[in-house]
Amino acid sequence: MATAASSNAAFFNQLKKYYSFYTGGFIAFVIILAILEQMGVTPKVLGYIFLAATIALYAGIGIMSKTADVSEYYVAGRRVPALFNGMATGADWMSAASFIGMAGTLYLTGYDGLAFVMGWTGGYVLVALFLAPYLRKFGQFTIPDFLGARYGGHLPRTLGVLAAIICSFTYVIAQIYGVGIITSRFTGLEFKVGVYVGLAGILVCSFLGGMRAVTWTQVAQYIILIVAYMIPVVWLSVNITGNPIPQIAYGQALQSVTAKEKELNDPATALGAAEASVRAIHKEKAKEMGDKLKAMEEAEKAGNGAAFYAEQKAKAEQKVADLKAAPEPDAKAIAAAEKAVAEFPADLGLLKAAWKKAESGAKGKAGPVAAHATAFSGKGAEKKVMKEAADKGETPSAEAIAKAKAEDEKASNDKRNNFLALVLCLMVGTASLPHILMRYYTTPSVRDARKSVFWSLFFIFLLYFTAPALAVLAKYVVYHDLVGSSFASLPAWVSNWSAVDATLMKIVDMNKDGLIQLAEITIGGDLIVLATPEIAGLPYVISGLVAAGGLAAALSTADGLLLTIANALSHDVYYKMIDPNASTVRRLTVSKALLLVVAILAAYVASLKPGDILFLVGAAFSLAASAFFPALVLGVFWKRANYLGAVIGMLTGLIVCMYYMYMTYEFFGINAPLWFEIKPISAGIFGMPAGFLGVILGSMISPAPSKEIQELVDHVRYPSLEGDINTNAA
Amino acid sequence: MQLTDKHREYWSRNLRLTAILLGIWFVVTFVVIYFARELNDIVIMGFPFAFYMGAQGSLIIYVLVIWFYARRMNKMDMEYGVHEGED
Numbered sequence: 001m002a003t004a005a006s007s008n009a010a011f012f013n014q015l016k017k018y019y020s021f022y023t024g025g026f027i028a029f030v031i032i033l034a035i036l037e038q039m040g041v042t043p044k045v046l047g048y049i050f051l052a053a054t055i056a057l058y059a060g061i062g063i064m065s066k067t068a069d070v071s072e073y074y075v076a077g078r079r080v081p082a083l084f085n086g087m088a089t090g091a092d093w094m095s096a097a098s099f100i101g102m103a104g105t106l107y108l109t110g111y112d113g114l115a116f117v118m119g120w121t122g123g124y125v126l127v128a129l130f131l132a133p134y135l136r137k138f139g140q141f142t143i144p145d146f147l148g149a150r151y152g153g154h155l156p157r158t159l160g161v162l163a164a165i166i167c168s169f170t171y172v173i174a175q176i177y178g179v180g181i182i183t184s185r186f187t188g189l190e191f192k193v194g195v196y197v198g199l200a201g202i203l204v205c206s207f208l209g210g211m212r213a214v215t216w217t218q219v220a221q222y223i224i225l226i227v228a229y230m231i232p233v234v235w236l237s238v239n240i241t242g243n244p245i246p247q248i249a250y251g252q253a254l255q256s257v258t259a260k261e262k263e264l265n266d267p268a269t270a271l272g273a274a275e276a277s278v279r280a281i282h283k284e285k286a287k288e289m290g291d292k293l294k295a296m297e298e299a300e301k302a303g304n305g306a307a308f309y310a311e312q313k314a315k316a317e318q319k320v321a322d323l324k325a326a327p328e329p330d331a332k333a334i335a336a337a338e339k340a341v342a343e344f345p346a347d348l349g350l351l352k353a354a355w356k357k358a359e360s361g362a363k364g365k366a367g368p369v370a371a372h373a374t375a376f377s378g379k380g381a382e383k384k385v386m387k388e389a390a391d392k393g394e395t396p397s398a399e400a401i402a403k404a405k406a407e408d409e410k411a412s413n414d415k416r417n418n419f420l421a422l423v424l425c426l427m428v429g430t431a432s433l434p435h436i437l438m439r440y441y442t443t444p445s446v447r448d449a450r451k452s453v454f455w456s457l458f459f460i461f462l463l464y465f466t467a468p469a470l471a472v473l474a475k476y477v478v479y480h481d482l483v484g485s486s487f488a489s490l491p492a493w494v495s496n497w498s499a500v501d502a503t504l505m506k507i508v509d510m511n512k513d514g515l516i517q518l519a520e521i522t523i524g525g526d527l528i529v530l531a532t533p534e535i536a537g538l539p540y541v542i543s544g545l546v547a548a549g550g551l552a553a554a555l556s557t558a559d560g561l562l563l564t565i566a567n568a569l570s571h572d573v574y575y576k577m578i579d580p581n582a583s584t585v586r587r588l589t590v591s592k593a594l595l596l597v598v599a600i601l602a603a604y605v606a607s608l609k610p611g612d613i614l615f616l617v618g619a620a621f622s623l624a625a626s627a628f629f630p631a632l633v634l635g636v637f638w639k640r641a642n643y644l645g646a647v648i649g650m651l652t653g654l655i656v657c658m659y660y661m662y663m664t665y666e667f668f669g670i671n672a673p674l675w676f677e678i679k680p681i682s683a684g685i686f687g688m689p690a691g692f693l694g695v696i697l698g699s700m701i702s703p704a705p706s707k708e709i710q711e712l713v714d715h716v717r718y719p720s721l722e723g724d725i726n727t728n729a730a
Numbered sequence: 731m732q733l734t735d736k737h738r739e740y741w742s743r744n745l746r747l748t749a750i751l752l753g754i755w756f757v758v759t760f761v762v763i764y765f766a767r768e769l770n771d772i773v774i775m776g777f778p779f780a781f782y783m784g785a786q787g788s789l790i791i792y793v794l795v796i797w798f799y800a801r802r803m804n805k806m807d808m809e810y811g812v813h814e815g816e817d
């Protein structure tokens with residue numbers, strides 16, 4: 001063991017040296033590009049260089065790590081030091097949604113968006129306390145391996161494989177989708193082409209070297225993504241507050257944002273009065289849309305849906321003709337009307353969805369801005385009653401006020417309950433997603449597995465506790481530099497981004513006063529991270545760096561997920577169930593072939609642009625939490641848990657969770673009433689208890705597990721025992 | 731493989747530690763969220779308290795909880811002689 005320890009230490013030092021060189025080299029590369037930019041290289045070329053160079057780098061690491069050894073392929077030879085496994089887990093964990101979307105979500109939703117920040121970090125406490133050390137002691141290759149050994153028989157393993165595939169596949173589609181978006185945005189390639197370019201990038205990492213290659217590229221990707229995230233935020237923080245530590249400095253910005261929010265909501269001030277005039281326009285629009293929707297519903301009831309749709313389409317076309325026939329044709333208005341015809345929703349259902357979206361958008365902007373840090377704001381029913389009465393010069397009855405108050409309180413409590421449920425689902429889901437748990441098989445010892453969870457969360461934490469600061473700083477810029485300034489002198493980043501993509505940035509002078517009001521700005525969440533370099537006045541090369549960081553985040557997560565799916569199929573299904581005598585070469589060939597098939601299938605699904613990516617991600621967490629967590633945790637902490645319990649628990653967890661989503665998520669069109677007002681994304685809140693109950697009841701009605709299995713439980717509970725069995729798979 | 735009393739004591743101490751740390755996790759997560767509206771009235775350095783916990787405070791505590799658990803358990807392994815080789 002002494003030699004193993006010293007060789008581990010030597011390996012660790014070697015790694016430190018390699019990655020220090022690598023980080024230095026990467027920084028030098030960025031500096032060279034910055035010089036090239038000053039010499040006049042165009043942003044498009046810089047975008048291509050960034051994309052090509054980083055993918056080539058990952059490919060290089062992937063090829064250098066190629067392996068034909070089973071243990072290297074599945075668990076990187078179990079010699080990844082805690083620190084590096086932490087970085088790899090960080091990259092594995094943080095997806096495009098965390099890197100690009102998180103700060104934007106916080107910008108748009110304030111306190112209510114913090115459910116994601118807490119949920120996606122607090123889950124590691126569960127990983128540390130309940131799973132990582134025990135799984136490491138067990139020491140095989142996959143999560144279904146543990147279920148198979150602990151509960152015996154093929155059924156628990158098969159259910160594990162099934163659940164692993166369902167949640168990893170929904171998740172990987174979202175990642176490949178993110179890869180496509182980033183590649184197409186920064187290189188101008190078409191979305192579909194971007195998806196396949198990204199796919200090539202994913203495959204070169206994992207195809208030749210399995211877990212070993214994925215681990216070492218993920219470490220490299222983590223370094224790029226954290227550098228890319230921090231530079232613009234630190235710069236922005238210095239610009240605004242003069243303090244280079246945004247996580248501390250933003251308290252000051254938050255205070256001034258809160259003060260500004262009060263001013264904007266107060267019609268007695270100049271800014272507030274201008275806001276009020278825009279809100280009135282939004283209110284009218286919302287009403288107009290509401291009337292149109294009512295007309296549509298009536299037409300539908302009368303069975304005239306098709307005719308109604310044709311009429312609306314004709315109206316849009318007529319508008320183009322009218323504009324063209326005007327004495328002085330307005331080119332801008334014609335272009336907008338023509339675009340509306342070209343993008344007219346393809347059927348009645350889509351038209352309805354588009355109108356509903358427009359209605360709720362206008363409604364949202366018609367009301368006062370919610371304060372950023374306020375938790376669970378109500379519906380504003382009380383304020384509405386007071387205001388309406390004041391307009392008429394009356395005092396509202398005590399009864400009306402009480403009723404409005406109760407309404408507000410219920411809305412606020414529902415928000416709180418949903419927040420609690422979502423946080424719990426995200427946390428338990430984190431502790432159940434196979435691609436994360438698998439990473440703790442790769443450390444040299446139980447001891448290192450425990451330390452490694454700490455490093456994992458530490459590296460994830462660096463990004464997650466920066467995102468809320470970025471959101472507030474961006475809000476500061478919008479409230480102070482944008483609101484109240486003139487349309488004639490828009491900052492460059494505003495005009496640039498509104499030209500690129502109207503869903504990210506749209507700004508229209510609705511009340512024609514020549515000044516910008518907050519309610520005239522529409523911002524898409526992804527804008528915040530993407531535009532920060534420009535807002536902070538940094539050169540384009542930093543925007544390229546941010547894109548490279550987003551790409552690294554999406555690629556690394558996709559890698560880990562694809563490997564999980566391919567391993568579940570090749571190791572658990574093929575090797576353990578179909579052909580236990582397969583040779584090493586054959587096992588790896590099967591695994592690589594499956595990886596290729598799964599990757600292409602996922603890219604194909606992603607290229608179809610399936611709706612609502614965020615729901616897919618949330619669903620993956622709820623499903624994982626319901627299916628895996630009870631059986632895994634009770635498997636370690638309750639010796640009495642047995643085969644029947646695991647089967648019933650996993651099945652009921654999965655079924656309850658899927659049933660609730662199916663019944664309530666609007667995509668499926670059933671729209672059954674919600675249970676306790678809980679939204680379908682948190683379906684795991686019902687699946688988890690069902691799963692626990694299933695394991696417990698199922699175990700109680702059938703005999704206790706055999707002595708061998710009870711010994712296995714003791715085996716995983718103690719890092720080392722005298723006369724211990726050895727379950728390490730090689 | 732026979733478990734001694736010492737082994738059982740190791741496991742029950744592990745369970746106790748796990749329960750305490752889980753309690754801390756529960757308080758900084760769910761109790762703080764439940765009372766977020768009330769706690770936000772307390773403002774420290776410009777941050778409403780519940781907002782600060784959700785954005786940063788609870789995260790710092792999660793990191794510390796995991797750090798403490800790893801340190802404590804790794805020590806306890808040595809104390810009870812259930813540690814792995816020399817590494």
